[in-house]
Amino acid sequence: MSEKHLVCQGAICSCKFGSAPDKLTVLTQSKRYINDKDGSQKLLATHMDIGKTFEKNLFGSCAKLNNAPCQVVVTKWSGFYEKITLQDNSGKALLEDSKATCPIGAPDCISIINHGQIMEASAQNVENAEKEVLMELFPFADLHQYIRKTDMLDAKN
Structure with missing residues (x-):
């Protein structure tokens, strides 16, 4: 089984009958x-996130409504991760291949294009990195102050 990402706030979704994500x-x-890293933006999405749960609640024009504006309302999610249940809402974590149902569209007509997670380096990541790797990745950055600082810490230990 391949690795699947959990879905969070800001994930990009689309409907197969809509014209925009x-x-x-x-x-x-x-x-x-x-x-x-700051715990302020990327809330974990669960199968309990139903109803009008999108930023605009609009997937552009809807082919099922003769290209009238979409009126998305999620009635249920499928394909969520059964092994994680939040105490807050009894929700199961959504995965990047989870699908949602809209009563106007069809079962599983809404899919996740991007899970919403982004790679973000923190100060702890830099501190834990090997000095040689940092120098290879950032050849023009002045890492000498960082290297001297970590060398002093290593010498103390």
């Missing part, structure tokens, strides 16, 4: 963050 908004819990 929209961003997922987590409204059912406010404590569980992922992929967010």
